[in-house]
Amino acid sequence: RKEVEQDPGPFNVPEGATVAFNCTYSNSASQSFFWYRQDCRKEPKLLMSVYSSGNEDGRFTAQLNRASQYISLLIRDSKLSDSATYLCVVTPPGFQKLVFGTGTRLLVSP
Amino acid sequence: SQTIHQWPATLVQPVGSPLSLECTVEGTSNPNLYWYRQAAGRGLQLLFYSVGIGQISSEVPQNLSASRPQDRQFILSSKKLLLSDSGFYLCAWSEGMQNYGYTFGSGTRLTVV
Numbered sequence: 640r641k642e643v644e645q646d647p648g649p650f651n652v653p654e655g656a657t658v659a660f661n662c663t664y665s666n667s668a669s670q671s672f673f674w675y676r677q678d679c680r681k682e683p684k685l686l687m688s689v690y691s692s693g694n695e696d697g698r699f700t701a702q703l704n705r706a707s708q709y710i711s712l713l714i715r716d717s718k719l720s721d722s723a724t725y726l727c728v729v730t731p732p733g734f735q736k737l738v739f740g741t742g743t744r745l746l747v748s749p
Numbered sequence: 750s751q752t753i754h755q756w757p758a759t760l761v762q763p764v765g766s767p768l769s770l771e772c773t774v775e776g777t778s779n780p781n782l783y784w785y786r787q788a789a790g791r792g793l794q795l796l797f798y799s800v801g802i803g804q805i806s807s808e809v810p811q812n813l814s815a816s817r818p819q820d821r822q823f824i825l826s827s828k829k830l831l832l833s834d835s836g837f838y839l840c841a842w843s844e845g846m847q848n849y850g851y852t853f854g855s856g857t858r859l860t861v862v
Binding site for chain 2: 684
């Protein structure tokens, strides 16, 4: 079983739509969680950390469910500029390294 | 503020040739440093990480090696490239003993021909 699993998509949505991605992780002792965004042929960039209580940054909401071992990202009022690949990222226990999912591709159309 | 520099941006190398990719970080001290590779259409694979000068941990057996000759310098090398070494190589750094996510360099796109 992969350490971090994501639906590769693509998710095709119109502008203004709300879209949600889920990600599951295998190690219940994982410590930190993040969502990264990667544009085509560019480096990944940190979108937001994911906290146990859930957190929001503008149109983006991230949630963590430790019992079920999944992380979610909700994007409201999608913009064309939101088109990218969204990477779910987890820190295994005891190590200062990140494990990346393979990403979910989002395409927002006019 | 902290910045990370990675070069070159693109590289085309013949099979069997050597490789040296360099990454430097500015504006911080004792960072954790990482080399990742992203093959076409695939996820990021951690190759090496370093928590200090001369300290290198290898994640997967491969044709590559890494070195950290200075606190903020991380080098990825190969003596003889294989076709399978083609990919997008990314250097990243994070705060030493904390984990607030990584900051990536702009990457090197390597094509082995």
